[in-house]
Amino acid sequence: MKQVVQNYKSGELAVLDVPAPGCKPGGVLVRTAYSLISTGTELMKVSEAGMSMLGKARSRPDQVAKVVQSVATNGVPATYRKVMGKLDSYTPLGYSLCGVVEEVGAGIDDVKAGDLVACAGNEHALHAELNWVPRNLYTPVPDGLAPRHAAFGTVGSIALQGVRQGEPRLGEVALVVGLGLIGQLVVQLLTASGVRVVGADPDPARCELAERLGAAACGDPGSAAVESAVAELTGGHGVDQVYLAAGGGSNQPVELAARLSRDRGRVVDIGKCSLDLPWNAYYEKELDVRFSRSYGPGRYDPEYELEGRDYPIGYVRWTERRNLACFLDLVARGHVDVEPLVSHVADFDDAVETYQGLKDGDLKAVAVLFRYPGHPGQGLEAAAPAVAVPAVSVKPRPVRAATTPVRLAFVGAGNYATSMLLPHLAGRDGVELSAVVTTTALSAANAQRKFGFAAATTDLDAVLGDDRVDAVFVVTRHSSHAELTRRALLSGKAVFVEKPLALTEDELGGVQGAVEESGNDRLQVGFNRRFAPLLREAKERFGHRSGPANLRYLVNAGRLAHGSWYLRQGTEGSRFAGEGGHFIDTASWLLDADPVSVYAVAPSGNEDLQVVLRYPDGSTATLSYVTTGPSGFPKETLDLVADGKALRLDDFVRASVYDGRRRQWVGSRLPKTRDKGQNAELAAFVRAVRTGGPMPVPLRSLVATTAATLAVHRGLASGAPVALERTR
CATH class of the missing domain: 3.30.360.10 (Dihydrodipicolinate Reductase; domain 2)
Incomplete structure (x- = not known):
């Protein structure tokens, strides 16, 4: 399948061929119909990637602090490899889309193959032809809502959560600073709530659009027109809420918020602008400054987003998923109109040119959609059948010729694998990196590009069944180590598994049982x-x-x-x-x-x-x-x-x-450099696999x-x- 990616080190954008993701339990496999470019968040990321290393450091001081700490703990060489490995990797773009369910994972009963869903998340709703999306990051699209409009769901949820943080009430007056995509949606949501809105943005075209969509008045933040409109609508008292939906390094938005707020007004930060609060101004009015965290409650909670554990509605009324469904309902019922925000629709194959046009300023847009081949109404492909795990019989392995390379497969390609293991194996004499298997397609493609794997895939069964693979490295998260090790041993492979080997006595017994059943004891744990x-x-x-x-x-x-x-x-x-x-x-x-x-x-x-x-x-x-x-x-x-x-x-x-x-x-x-033994450990493992001698x-x-x-x-x-x- 194809996916839009960017190299954060070089700034390169590409539409890359990557392995299709598998359909895991607890989620659905979605074929994308439309995905939305967030012209604020995504272009900020694209711009950062084009900066020099010093510019990147200045834009992300939080990451610089982590690097300094890593140097103190792990030394300069290991930290350099880790940082360069992260920078010189393809990263995904996108987080808001609509598509058709192609395959349903175990435990999912609220949708079926063929259903139209809106999806969220910067790891699961990517600019890609296929995405695996966990339960709490998708929601069914209401009947009659066009897929191109449903693709606004995630961005709409961000705006909706910001409005909820402002607690608007009927008859109040609000100021929205920044009339980009999020700001335009905030204007409509406030208007639908019975709030009169004044907008502020230096772009006259965006001001005119916001007025067409319901704002009472709009103007340049530095103009007298905005202050006059606020004074007229509030009787000179100031607005009840200010929504900061602007970006950039200017402190003008927070200063404007203090000047035009009423006493004890509410200021909500939705965007990513400078927040050097003028103390006297905020203190004298006792302004209530609030932050809106992305799509709503559940965001950044892995148990909610990845494991599907919902929050009880009696305690958390509006979660990430419920916000997504609510916004789609508002659009379906005509309370929010997203069509006027669509400035451009591009074919997915033209993604690189589209991003370049936005970055260079040649394409002026509030919202841009990617249209994918085979979207609803044009004959989506049928869902691929699930691959059954074959019964494996262990056969004696042939004696290796001295000149035959040791063929290795990696299951997992995270930070540890790419910074501490693969650099010692790539290019090593007598070693061939045959395949890399990951659950996310892009991480497999990154590892293939950087370390020279012959193949990248999400199909573990095919790799375990490949007689040409001599040894399997299990470098995944801890909960999967024992089961993957057990399966690899039963397939007759030598296995290198990162610690821990198992998390429970039962898992450890399962690994021992696989050794006894197969007679294959070719196992090494990464105790380096x-x-x-x-x-x-x-x-x-x-x-x-x-x-x-x-x-x-x-x-x-x-x-x-x-x-x-x-x-x-x-x-x-x-x-x-x-x-x-x-x-x-x-x-x-x-x-x-x-x-x-x-x-x-x-x-x-x-x-x-x-x-x-x-x-x-x-x-x-x-x-x-x-x-x-x-x-x-x-x-x-x-x-x-x-x-x-x-x-x-x-x-x-x-x-x-x-x-x-x-x-x-x-x-x-x-x-001197901390050498904790990874290179020597890998050399000993490869030697044991090549010679058939005892494991290290x-x-x-x-x-x-x-x-x-x-x-x-x-x-x-x-x-x-x-x-x-x-x-x-």
Whole structure:
């Protein structure tokens, strides 16, 4: 299928051929009829992409702060790879469309194939021929409403949520600053609510359009006409509400709002304009400043948007989806007219030229629609049949010739895969990147372009059934690791799965069951720290020990950003379940044994943990996993003491070993690049697949580490140590 994309580093716009998305449970696959260009939000994104690196930094200081923090935690090279990987990737455009349901996922019963729906979301309602849309981000289109008008649904919801935040009442007077697409819709919604509206915009054509659509008067923000109209309509008291629907860096909108508001008026920010509030003006009138968050309640909540968990109507009357349905109803009943806002309709194949015309100013428009081939009335293609999962029988794999490359497939191509794994594999001698599989088409296309995969697809079954693929990398979200690993093992592939291997004992048992059923134990989990060159040398310098050891491992994990998918404990497990295996594996490798018991305690109110691991020879490892530490403190520090010797690791930058004769070894006195072992780990995995030799970490150890990680939360619940039984 085709999709409009942009490279944020170069600014390049393209209509790209990408794999079609699959139809997942909890949503529908929609073939687009019309999608709407948001001439404000999208053009701002397009303009930012065309800036220099310094310009991009100035426009997004929030992202610059994240980069600085990443440098402090991960070092310059790793941060550079991560940032450049994000910048030099195709990103999607679009967030408002109308289309026809082509396929219905499991659990969906409110629409069927062939129904017309309006869709929302900057990850799900893209300028693309096909989109997978979760339950709460689509709504059926009312009978009789034209698809081109229904494509305004998302943008209309933004305007509607802004008006709701202003709490307009019959007979009030409002000022709308900025008469672009959102401003024109706000004018109509306020007029439909019985509010008289004054509009302000420097463009005379937009002022004239707003007056035709119901505004009492409009004019340039700096003109006397706007102030005169407000004085006449309000008896000199000032407007009851001001809606800021303007963009740009000028502070004029907020100053105008203060000047023309009545005492204790309401100011609602809908757009993205400068908000340097003049303190005296806002204080003296005690103005109520409010923000409108996009489409309404549910926005940015992954449980609502992705998992389909609705908010009870008794507590949240107007959610994101209900706003979408409400706006479509207003258009269908004639209370809002979007046809006068349509400045241009372009064929989807002409998307690049259309964006360029808007950016250069050659195309003057309030709203632009893309019209897609095969839209309703022109014979939509039938829905593709669901692909059944084949029964797989494991066959002995042929002996590999020394000159045959190891063929790898990646399932998932997120940040970790593209910044920490694929750069070490792309171009490696004896390795062929055969296929990349993702649930979103664009991420697969990005990975194919950047790393040279032979194929990009959303069809996992085809890859697992391909005898030419030797090994599968599972680099998806945590909740899918165990099932994908199980399926790949049953298909006879060697498997590299990022941590965690499993989130529950049942999932771990399922992986072990797949090994027993297939006889395929070619499994590696991404426990990379045991492969870090600095730590390996330190262990060698420490040497053999005869007595039990004490190990202390402090992990300053830090706080997660709001909205991080790591916070979705209901589906992705706890944060420790996700990454704690890293640290348990490192301790077990240093102590040359697997733990026999786990004891865990945690203070209330945060995710900090104290975990004590006991080993067969009496050694103990104390793991302090903290999320409340300072951001500038090193992430990982480790001390190992035994037989009168001590080993210290300082965040994979410096290591030292001391013995009883006062001799010492210091790995580095100068900070250098943090190498946490990914490259060596991948080299060992590829070598094992090529030669058929033992996997880098024994399966017994992988299972024991995973079982110990899961036992931490069992121990927290019971308040007692958890004994670890010998695993199969």
